[in-house]
Amino acid sequence: MTPSKPSASASLALRVHGLRKAFGDVVAVDGLDLEVQPGECFGLLGPNGAGKTTTIEVCEGLTAPDQGEVEVLGHTWREDGDGLRQRLGIQLQETQLAEKLTVEETLRLFRSFYRRGRDVSDVIALVQLDEKRRARVGTLSGGQKQRLALGCALVGEPDLVFLDEPTTGLDPQARRQVWELIEQLKATGRTILLTTHYMDEAERLCDRVAIVDHGRNIALGTPRQLIAGLGAEQIVSFAVEEAMAGGLDDAVLEAVAAAVRATHPARATETGWELPVAATHEAIPALLAELDRRGLPLSELRTHLPTLEDVFVSLTGRALRDA
């Protein structure tokens, strides 16, 4: 591959090319490429252990790559590490902030590291912790701690924000609050790179998504493009009565898939099977007829719109959760 022209890469917020990183025998990142445009919210979506955190930490200048080029805001870490630090906002996956300090003290500390930045009171208001301003970090809930961590990432008025699994471990309510915060951030035109293993999070927040598996980028596009790439209009889930489930062997499943003109082979779920179909109105009658012909009584039939989860499944044959 020819190196991209300086003018092209200079306008990128982040450019990663041919990134490789191994820890001992374990290859965490295996030749990954990324290009993030200024002002976009870019998602790295993949299961745990796919190499997302290693990738983002190399971009953050915390981990040195074995191979590959990383350009952040047009600079490499070697060129101008100190200058870059001033322009980045970072939220790490596992950081526990000092428990004995209050929300305000924590933010004041982080603010003091930056030459320019936002007023601490503004950040507290932004992350909706006004009532907890003088509360110790140790007394905050998981969602509040995460919003404080986001506040610490934003207090330096960053040009580029890195968020590593911003909602992992949070309850649904707290997740929604963090999402709203990230949406506000997007509205101000900041560039965001976030990692997640929640497809709903990537679909909701990200302008573009790279699907990462085994340290490689296996798909890239907007969530809509990726889903459209499946060629499926709906995903049909069905199950047959338990006593008869043995009748659904590989040959029968193939025949069923052919009958409904599935875009991808059938996939087992916890309770039954899933078939991506292009034309639901034709597929459903065909499925019913085929099962009826084979004497397999349906116990369950549902359809849903395809999601990034289905994209991941179609690419890897595994679900995000159990990959």
Next chain:
Amino acid sequence: MPDPGRMTPVRPALVELTLVRLKEFIREPEAMFWVFGFPLLLALGLGIAFRNRPPESIRVGVLPTTPHLITASLRSALGLTVVSLADDNAAAQALRTADVALVVAPADQGSVEYRFDPSRPDARTARLVADDAVQRGAGRHNPLVVRESTVSERGARYIDFLIPGLLGLNLMGSGIWSIAFAVVTARKQKLLKRLVATPMSRGQYLLSFLLSRLFFLVIEVGVLLSFGALVFDVPVRGSFLALGLVCLVGALAFSAMGLLVSSRARTVEAVSGLANLVMLPMWIFSGVFFSSANFPKALQPIIQALPLTGTVDALRAIMLRGAPLASVSGELLLLLAWLVIPFAIALWLFRWR
């Protein structure tokens, strides 16, 4: 739009880091106890145990067969308590268990035999006192008249020796523990990693630990010195300036050592072991509880090079002998070396993630 009236002022990072250190420490009651409470309790306990008492009476054993005249002479001697023992077996047993320091037994032709362990100082004293009583009882006259006058000088008591030792010990303990726990906890919580992801200066981060120690130093030294002065009347004969300077350089040296100890450790257990390993030799050899001169000559060069030895020796010289600053310059130089070298190594070795 931010309202300028409610803008939070931005202080320099070093100030913020140091303030954070102080707040975190103050909000940790256990740490406060170990730094302030424990040394006071130790000083109080040891001060009471070793307070000046009238000379203790030494126990001397006699047998039923010991001549009456001799037993009577022993009973009349000052500083001896005579214990009657049943037989030779009982006498041997009493000597073995240090129940008595000396046994006075009869020997051939009206003479007496002294049984004792000459390696025990009280046994040697008992022999001298008992022999004097026995000989005088038998009619000896002293050819020379002597006059006695006794003294009890401030500065010569055990508590006077102990307080500077505890001061040094405290500088070491609080310097190493407070820093080691704070650093390792921050590392374990990945807070260190988060901090180096900001533009924070790493040198300033480490420096904030030393600076925060200075604040507590004033309190620590003040509390222990006032305690010594008020409760045990321990003197400070030299200048407070010299004393303060030794405490300052000593505290910084131990803080640098605390940083070095915690530069790699990932768990509190690991750093505790390492800190104990570093401190134990100084607890033993540096002359906190008894003079380091008791150890063999061959060990002295090593003992004298330990930072706690330097601190304690300099503190004793200033407090008890009123030594001027110039006379402790050797110790100060030693402590400066213990400050600069470990700090430099710590900065180099430090694991930030």
